[in-house]
Amino acid sequence: MDDPIIVGIRNLNVTAGKNPILKDINISIPRNKITVIMGPSGCGKTTLLKCMNRLTDLYPELKVTGEVMIDNKNVLEAHEDIYKIRQQMGLLSQRPYPLPMTIYNNIAYAIRLRGVHNRREIHRLVVHYLQQANLWDEIRTRLKEPASRLSIGQQQRLCLARGLAVNPEIILADEPTSALDPISSQAIEQTFLKLKNNYTIILVTHILRQARRIADHVVFMYMGDVIEQGSVREVFENPKMEKTKLYLGGTFN
């Protein structure tokens, strides 16, 4: 793999009490590619994602050690600057969590956190990000409505727009289509393909077909271990490990 690396994870261990959740993880994630982390439920995919922007802080039972390097900074050792570091990563969670405010303010809030306070500039950016997330045409007349009125699929695209609005380099997506209908899922996938020129996308999924459709780079995890990683072609067409073969063959999921 010769692509420039944006996220380098070394010797990452996460335990919850005495139970190991992630065991000695070492992975490199290439810049401006879609990296898919796949594996059966409970294999630690989501925890791995949360280590990257350190949302693990919210879970007192988790103990995290090792290195998560993003742009040569160890996220796990950050103190006050963690809030700035998190802005390098937009988050899309399993189900949308819009903020309890209007559609417009959901995006404007994120833009203000970036330090932009000029009202015109904010408006221009709100429109821009809603367009990027393929939502603008549907809601252009409803900007002042509470975000809670949107459908789940629209809410998820709103969350994507909001994630882009902090101007991140990376998009972390945790099974972002699992709560969505097929049409909304497709809209999200297509937006990802469009976005990968400018962003690095790290997508957690257990949908094999989705992984195959959009991944450039694949990490396969099982029970807290990384079993195999490589380009989508290597992993899907010529898996080296027995577990990967079984998983791709549908023996377990």
Add this chain to the structure above:
Amino acid sequence: MTRGQKIEERFFKVLMFLSTFFILAILAIIIYSIFEKGIRSISWEMLTEIPSGGYYYGKGGGILNAILGSLALASGATVIAFFVGLPVALYINVFLIRHKKIVGMVRFLLDLVWGIPSIVYGAFGFTLMIFLGLQTSLLAGTITVALFILPIMIRSIDEIVRTAPIGLQEASYSLGSNKSETAFRILTRQSVSGIITAILLSFGRAIGDAASVLFTAGYTDHLPNGLLEPVATLPLSIFFQLASPVPEVQNRAYASALVLTLIILLVSLFSRGLGKRYHKTKINF
């Protein structure tokens, strides 16, 4: 469904119906008796004048001193309790999120002080007053009542903020919000309608309590000219009128109770309306 299940189902259905009916009936009787006895004695004079000399023996005047006194004292106490209580509730839920044991202990202690009878707060307030060199006054009463309703305020807000899903906090942090932004801008907004209920609950306790103001706010037939003067309150006014040997004055006590009930009703309706306005932006998870 087997026969046994059918009987069980019917039994509990009847039990639930009876309990509900029982509670509603008691409530109706209370409200009816207050209305029935109070409405005859209530008059414009009663609402707009302070007691004349000999009011408690059947002469003219009203309870304006107690109405305004109670409103001022309860509002002041509620405002103080809110501005202290909201940050505490948010601190518990945002800043102490990694310290489950401490949070559990804080909640336990708050529940404990919630249960302390208001007369104990009155006595404590009295000790505090002596320490600070204060006399019975609006200020002393307000502070004591604020202390008394503080645990109610904190725990009610806390229970509401707690129901916000962790995913909302994650979303907030992922945008680069720090902890205070997450607390005051996101969680507070999500909880507005519940916070209004907490304020209402605290206000109701504050305006309805007699024991905590007995030694601290004192009682007077006049309107206070400042924070450091004694002030009348509705519960004490009701008590003094009921204690009168004159039946007519006793009926005025019911009229005063009616006024108190109506104040609480109006505040409830107002806050419900306010809560509905903010309910729209709340995300239902």
